[in-house]
Amino acid sequence: xxxxxxxxxxxxxxxxxxxxxxxxxxxxxxxxxxxxxxxxxxxxxxxxxxxxxxxxxxxxxxxxxxxxxxxxxxxxxxxxxxxxxxxxxxxxxxxxxxxxxxxxxxxxxxxxxxxxxxxxxxxxxxxxxxxxxxxxxxxxxxxxxxxxxxxxxxxxxxxxxxxxxxxxxxxxxxxxxxxxxxxxxxxxxxxxxxxxxxxxxxxxxxxxxxxxxxxxxxxxxxxxxxxxxxxxxxxxxxxxxxxxxxxxxxxx
Ligand code: IPE
Ligand code: IPE
Ligand code: MG
Numbered sequence: 001x002x003x004x005x006x007x008x009x010x011x012x013x014x015x016x017x018x019x020x021x022x023x024x025x026x027x028x029x030x031x032x033x034x035x036x037x038x039x040x041x042x043x044x045x046x047x048x049x050x051x052x053x054x055x056x057x058x059x060x061x062x063x064x065x066x067x068x069x070x071x072x073x074x075x076x077x078x079x080x081x082x083x084x085x086x087x088x089x090x091x092x093x094x095x096x097x098x099x100x101x102x103x104x105x106x107x108x109x110x111x112x113x114x115x116x117x118x119x120x121x122x123x124x125x126x127x128x129x130x131x132x133x134x135x136x137x138x139x140x141x142x143x144x145x146x147x148x149x150x151x152x153x154x155x156x157x158x159x160x161x162x163x164x165x166x167x168x169x170x171x172x173x174x175x176x177x178x179x180x181x182x183x184x185x186x187x188x189x190x191x192x193x194x195x196x197x198x199x200x201x202x203x204x205x206x207x208x209x210x211x212x213x214x215x216x217x218x219x220x221x222x223x224x225x226x227x228x229x230x231x232x233x234x235x236x237x238x239x240x241x242x243x244x245x246x247x248x249x250x251x252x
Pocket of ligand 3: 026027028
């Protein structure tokens with residue numbers, strides 16, 4: 001925005017932006033390797049980039065932003081790299097003061113919700129604190145998928161629902177399944193973004209992103225700046241909206 005230019009009211013900006021943007025932040029390693037730096041340097045830059053994108057998303061009128069920070073598969077990486085990434089994401093939750101000051105509501109999806117996480121206790125506490133401190137905030141809804149895998153989430157939801165069905169007669173249906181996921185408040189994804197060129201889901205939001213247009217940019221995550229997010233939104237505006245025929249929801 002030019003200096004002196006008035007920001008458009010949030011409603012106006014939100015009308016031009018997808019409600020829920022989900023990002024697979026990929027390419028930290030390649031970004032670093034291309035510069036002759038250790039992969040960890042890419043992760044460090046990537047974490048800073050994420051903090052910037054949270055601010056930009058809010059500014060562009062996006063209401064929900066979900067970022068893939070660490071997958072259940074990422075545990076298979078060398079221990080030193082895993083430890084480094086875990087340490088960095090503690091930073092994200094530590095940026096709490098800034099996010100809280102900007103009225104951001106923080107959530108986390110992943111094994112922490114099901115109580116099966118292998119994350120160190122101090123990180124779990126940090127997550128819990130951020131979620132609790134920001135739970136009354138009404139600005140951007142920022143969700144970090146951390147120690148997250150969509151297949152595990154679906155199994156978790158199936159288990160939850162089965163219990164509610166057996167004990168409380170809850171019908172088995174699409175809405176009740178959606179309400180059994182890690183974070184039932186998470187709306188369907190309107191735009192799925194992946195950086196660094198690969199066209200795959202890598203076990204991310206398989207239920208929530210089923211209708212989302214998938215935007216892939218060759219840019220590595222540490223270079224994903226405001227103009228990159230604006231380009232993704234511009235692409236999204238050119239997509240035809242998904243319109244479904246009315247149909248009877250399937251229930252048992
Ligand atoms: C994404 O960057 C960050 C995480 C998966 C945690 P990568 O580390 O996957 O970077 P590339 O894909 O090897 O370049
Ligand atoms: C996806 O990136 C996971 C995150 C961004 C956290 P990966 O680099 O781990 O995915 P693959 O291995 O290319 O599928
Ligand atoms: Mg990768």
